[in-house]
Amino acid sequence: xxxxxxxxxxxxxxxxxxxxxxxxxxxxxxxxxxxxxxxxxxxxxxxxxxxxxxxxxxxxxxxxxxxxxxxxxxxxxxxxxxxxxxxxxxxxxxxxxxxxxxxxxxxxxxxxxxxxxxxxxxxxxxxxxxxxxxxxxxxxxxxxxxxxxxxxxxxxxxxxxxxxxxxxxxxxxxxxxxxxxxxxxxxxxxxxxxxxxxxxxxxxxxxxxxxxxxxxxxxxxxxxxxxxxxxxxxxxxxxxxxxxxxxxxxxxxxxxxxxxxxxxxxxxxxxxxxxxxxx
Amino acid sequence: xxxxxxxxxxxxxxxxxxxxxxxxxxxxxxxxxxxxxxxxxxxxxxxxxxxxxxxxxxxxxxxxxxxxxxxxxxxxxxxxxxxxxxxxxxxxxxxxxxxxxxxxxxxxxxxxxxxxxxxxxxxxxxxxxxxxxxxxxxxxxxxxxxxxxxxxxxxxxxxxxxxxxxxxxxxxxxxxxxxxxxxxxxxxxxxxxxxxxxxxxxxxxxxxxxxxxxxxxxxxxxxxxxxxxxxxxxxxxxxxxxxxxxxxxxxxxxxxxxxxxxxxxxxxxxxxxxxxxxxxxxxxxxxxxxxxxxxxxxxxxxxxxxxxxxxxxxxxxxxxxxxxxxxxxxxxxxxxxxxxxxxxxxxxxxxxxxxxxxxxxxxxxxxxxxxxxxxxxxxxxxxxxxxxxxxxxxxxxxxxxxxxxxxxxxxxxxxxxxxxxxxxxxxxxxxxxxxxxxxxxxxxxxxxxxxxxxxxxxxxxxxxxxxxxxxxxxxxxxxxxxxxxxxxxxxxxxxxxxxxxxxxxxxxxxxxxxxxxxxxxxxxxxxxxxxxxxxxxxxxxxxxxxxxxxxxxxxxxxxxxxxxxxxxxx
Numbered sequence: 001x002x003x004x005x006x007x008x009x010x011x012x013x014x015x016x017x018x019x020x021x022x023x024x025x026x027x028x029x030x031x032x033x034x035x036x037x038x039x040x041x042x043x044x045x046x047x048x049x050x051x052x053x054x055x056x057x058x059x060x061x062x063x064x065x066x067x068x069x070x071x072x073x074x075x076x077x078x079x080x081x082x083x084x085x086x087x088x089x090x091x092x093x094x095x096x097x098x099x100x101x102x103x104x105x106x107x108x109x110x111x112x113x114x115x116x117x118x119x120x121x122x123x124x125x126x127x128x129x130x131x132x133x134x135x136x137x138x139x140x141x142x143x144x145x146x147x148x149x150x151x152x153x154x155x156x157x158x159x160x161x162x163x164x165x166x167x168x169x170x171x172x173x174x175x176x177x178x179x180x181x182x183x184x185x186x187x188x189x190x191x192x193x194x195x196x197x198x199x200x201x202x203x204x205x206x207x208x209x210x211x212x213x214x215x216x217x218x219x220x221x222x223x224x225x226x227x228x229x230x231x232x233x234x235x236x237x238x239x240x241x242x243x244x245x246x247x248x249x250x251x252x253x254x255x256x257x258x259x260x261x262x263x264x265x266x267x268x269x270x271x272x273x274x275x276x277x278x279x
Numbered sequence: 280x281x282x283x284x285x286x287x288x289x290x291x292x293x294x295x296x297x298x299x300x301x302x303x304x305x306x307x308x309x310x311x312x313x314x315x316x317x318x319x320x321x322x323x324x325x326x327x328x329x330x331x332x333x334x335x336x337x338x339x340x341x342x343x344x345x346x347x348x349x350x351x352x353x354x355x356x357x358x359x360x361x362x363x364x365x366x367x368x369x370x371x372x373x374x375x376x377x378x379x380x381x382x383x384x385x386x387x388x389x390x391x392x393x394x395x396x397x398x399x400x401x402x403x404x405x406x407x408x409x410x411x412x413x414x415x416x417x418x419x420x421x422x423x424x425x426x427x428x429x430x431x432x433x434x435x436x437x438x439x440x441x442x443x444x445x446x447x448x449x450x451x452x453x454x455x456x457x458x459x460x461x462x463x464x465x466x467x468x469x470x471x472x473x474x475x476x477x478x479x480x481x482x483x484x485x486x487x488x489x490x491x492x493x494x495x496x497x498x499x500x501x502x503x504x505x506x507x508x509x510x511x512x513x514x515x516x517x518x519x520x521x522x523x524x525x526x527x528x529x530x531x532x533x534x535x536x537x538x539x540x541x542x543x544x545x546x547x548x549x550x551x552x553x554x555x556x557x558x559x560x561x562x563x564x565x566x567x568x569x570x571x572x573x574x575x576x577x578x579x580x581x582x583x584x585x586x587x588x589x590x591x592x593x594x595x596x597x598x599x600x601x602x603x604x605x606x607x608x609x610x611x612x613x614x615x616x617x618x619x620x621x622x623x624x625x626x627x628x629x630x631x632x633x634x635x636x637x638x639x640x641x642x643x644x645x646x647x648x649x650x651x652x653x654x655x656x657x658x659x660x661x662x663x664x665x666x667x668x669x670x671x672x673x674x675x676x677x678x679x680x681x682x683x684x685x686x687x688x689x690x691x692x693x694x695x696x697x698x699x700x701x702x703x704x705x706x707x708x709x710x711x712x713x714x715x716x717x718x719x720x721x722x723x724x725x726x727x728x729x730x731x732x733x734x735x736x737x738x739x740x741x742x743x744x745x746x747x748x749x750x751x752x753x754x755x756x757x758x759x760x761x762x763x764x765x766x767x768x769x770x771x772x773x774x775x776x777x778x779x780x781x782x783x784x785x786x787x788x789x790x791x792x793x794x795x796x797x798x799x800x801x802x803x804x805x806x807x808x809x810x811x812x813x814x815x816x817x818x819x820x821x822x823x824x825x826x827x828x829x830x831x832x833x834x835x836x837x838x839x840x841x842x843x844x845x846x847x848x849x
Binding site for chain 1: 291292294295298355356358359362363365366369370372373374375376377387405451460504507509511538539540541553554757758759760761762763764765785786787788789796798799800813814815817820823824827828830831834835838
């Protein structure tokens, strides 16, 4: 890993460092009541996010194509959407614990990306040389980022079912209901999950003459969609506890992680068109 | 329905248990009935008796469970359970090999397990009747749920989101029964109206179908991406499985080396190899590497120790500088009769055969081939054509053609008595990437630097092994391994072989003609005139697109619409 780190671009190192600093800030913030310790990590996380944006933009220019092709590129983009969603959620719901959790997640994604680093930039095959590639990937990664953050708030709910005291929140409210936060983020993620599925079907039809090829990744995309659809319906069962709802979201996030990373382990993956190259 | 009321009774956990129980029974019964029906159908080999029996079994399910279905399908218990059942069924279809041949299946799962898996149709989940049954029940559930809800502005998102999946399923259904996907394999100039059809959801060819028109491949072309050469640092595979390369070109390429760093050619800065004291730098890049030769103007005074001649040779394969050396066996003759019309030879002093021929004693065997003989000391060219000798002076800079050839021949650049004085300077003949070579400088910290020439195709020896380390440097391009595009120009022909439509198709830009879509699907780098044209006929396609779009809009309205109902649970 040190060898990989040695050869990465300066911008990658800077981004990683900033995310690490944000994480340190959040860790301190968990134990400190001052408003200062709520703002500093948030500011650091925002700067790290901007550095990550520059990293992606630079890659886009260097490669001369959207940087969503290789596993490494997709991991960096996943870190980017997760940071974006986390920053928005922290701002909107005034909870710094969300930033704390996501900065752990993002730092881990970045370290993982380091081990999957592309030494060479791969050119796009004909199927990926289309504008449809961009909205499909962006939809999915926004959804994944949002649902990942929803998974974190679901964990927060399980840990702190009664909500949290005000000193961990940045706003005026005295308690934060993580179950409701989870629902609102999940809803957003689900919308983009649906849009990503639609855009994928449309693109698949143009590229491979097939809107649905029963490809394992497509099937798992459907499975994750069904789990989150089930979550939305579980909410209509009055006696279904909020604790169980949180677990449904966590299972959904696990399914996303499997969809994203686990395809190589499936016997049906041999024919898949979605398995990442490189790494 | 009482179940969906948020009355106090429904908060009772018993009520919840009952709701799930009922939904479970209904779904389990559906699976049982569909399994039975499909087994019976297959038992009768798909004959009409089997079809009739299976329809009877399938019809029995709603008949027997009508009341319970009516009461249950629109409950959240049923909704959640059926969604999760579909999820689990789909997952089974990814964990177990689908549509695998029987022997492969048995090999993977064993005989008895295979039998069980086949019975449940786990080898082809997506065509199993129970899987379709889940979707049928889900469609019923969605329909009833939507039907029950008041149609007004507030509920618009709800209705769109719950009715659109039915449209999507309907589109699937239409395509399954009235559509097909397949491939048309053509070579340039060929035309056909026969398409090979893929079986089910696979890419295995099943039947063929005749189209109401013919398709002709007019032209096909494909191109790789432009190369992007880079200097790379590779790490040798030193693991136990590493083996020296078979061609004996050193161990540096043993096993599968791993690339650790790559540097673009425009970068001239000094690079360090991690974990070593080695530095390197790109000195020069030659897109079309060649040597430029110069010989000092003192050649008269030098003894003829290793005489040679530098020619610029023009053959049907191209033009290049070539040195011929009189005293080096094998390096004084180019015996290319076929392409140059004879042999090309260089000697400092006239050889025995030539001397005899000059005296009129032609050796018949020697005269069998045409020869162009350059004699250095005399500065003469002798031509032996069909047994006849002729000669002319050899002058630098003049173009001489080979016997009986017009376009090809050579220009003499230098004639020199001693090759040791010949200077060769690496240079590039133009900017085209024809023979890329990189010159790098490598040094250990504090040591003197070494020069290395890197060229692509590492297994042929164009890499530089850094001594004392597990690293080597290479010049390779990865970008041109990927196809940039492949394109077919096709024409649609009517019954009278008249061209109705002509256009190029590329990946992502299919051609639509009378409900059939034609795709650029396949090519063969070995056969540049072949093209695989994918074909699909999917009458349900627009229903599916429409359904999907409505679903996205419905969800957006339901979650964020202006007139949505404020949800009680938030």
